[in-house]
Amino acid sequence: MSRWVLCVICAICIAANAEEGDVEFDYRRAPAWPYSLQKSGVSGWVLLDLKAHHDGRVSEPEVLESSHPLMSRAVVNIVPTWRVKPWAVSDERPAVVSLRHEHYFLHPREGTNPVTWLHRSLRHLTCTRFNNRLEDFQQNSSGLEEIDMSVFRHTFKVLARVATYRKLSDEQRFALGDALAVAAPEVIQRCGANPELRYKDVLPDEVKRML
Template identity: 80%
Template sequence: MMFAACIGANADERSVEFDYRRAPAWPYSLSKSGISGWVVYDLKAHHDGRVSKPEVLDSSHPLFSLSVVNVVPTWRVKPWVVSEQRPAVISLRQEHYFVHPREGNAPVPWLHRSLRHLSCAKFSKRFDDFQQNSSDLEQVEMSVFRHTYSVLARVATYRKLSDEQRFALGDALAEAVPEVIQRCRANPALRYKDVLPDQVSMML
């Protein structure tokens, strides 16, 4: 059984409860090849229970994107009474992970391994795709940086870092984003891990 996880990516997720959410189908060609991946997307949840307008913001493969876009309109949320606190339509940002059994069936450890081996050449290609498809988003919202935050949070918990140390790591990564992009473009043979701030790189 291959693992697929849907993860809410913003605070509005707490105010919407899904009533029906079938997992996106794993594209056969990718599952047969053992390819894992992710999709980041927005959707609209309506007060009458409908779910609509899936919009892919970032994805590791077009077939994963297509699978998500095809299934989201079939989902349902539990209806709610419209009020000032809960509008008729709520926008949600979601992440879906397709993690192959050979990767261990858990998203964050797989992401951790992927980040360790990610080349600057591949990073730059992903950044170009991100800019083309999500030009209205901040650079730090690119999937690679979000995944790095997820891994840092997991490692920080494992190492029992203080809140101050956690915040310092997050700040260091955020501040380094423009330089990381520039250094990877200039040095495609390096790894993404090599151009991160030392305190962040050591955690990967």
Template identity: 30%
Template sequence: MRFVVLAAAIFLSTTAFAEFAPEAVSMPKPRYPQSVSGVQGHARISLKIHSDGTVSDVKALSATKPQFGEAAVKAVEQWRFKPWTVSADRPAVIDAHNDMIFSPVPENGEPVQLTFTQTTYQSCSALNDEVSQFRRDHPTRPLIAMKSFAITRVAVMFSAFSGKSDYDAALTMADKLENALPEIVRKCQARPKATYADYLPRGVRLYL
């Protein structure tokens, strides 16, 4: 069976875009790397967006496999935004972050929903194992950088990217998710037979 790549979903840094969000003109999707065919993963990217609409300093902050990071960087380097006039509330350069999900699926499949559903409805036991491994591998990184939590944030923002919900409202829910992560981890550790979705904030669940 031939496989295709799941398009990347993105979110922009809440700090950088508190007052102004550039309008995207072209955002090519990354190509799924053939060298890791059949493997699901994600990459977190940082970039600078300039007032002329170009991007620079594109870097892979983390990736489940180096090939995903490389593919994401290559795609983001081609992104272009609508130029803007620099002013007090529209800086010349804006820092942004981006989470990309890579998932090989049949051409007629529904990878986005499958990925999000598998993540949010996993058992707390599985989530606890992932948290423990993440803490061993990345002791100083924030919880939102962990794969399951990063995918959940993308899921929350996805409706805004597709135009089905208000961007600011989705961003507020994404921030609510990030703030709730320590409590979610604590509850899952106390009840490993529960599911991750059981402890998501109610407002957040409505976006999934």
């Protein structure tokens, strides 16, 4: 599943196919950070599906995963105000397309790059928390594979960034993505059986070294 590495390098907003990938946001105001979370210094993220319409409208936000329900609510409330660049409807470009978008709420103390924050978070993530996220994902994200869950998705993002920093070849990048994808079922099994461990401890050695 090397395509995951390529996807996280290319974009955070992912369309369903190549033609729909031409959809661009024209206006996207950031959601209000829930005051209680901002005051407490809580960073987080929300992954959602939404519909983009040929006339520029954006609708039907559906949260797939989120680090906090208040963040989910903030994003869902703001999505109807977003706009995409209109397009002409054709056989290749339907009137409505599905987009997947991830928004980060990043506290200033975490810096300005969400991947840097994700990197730190993954290093300290316990298997207990991993197991809780997996349970939530299985309950709320029907139709998605376990490799799509936030922890794995964020690990792919971090691997892509570190691979770029270390100037790895495309072949080396693909090998890292494959190693994580292949190991995902074992990672899930080992974290489930050993909640006292860290997520990083149960990753393949070549992936672990990158974190």
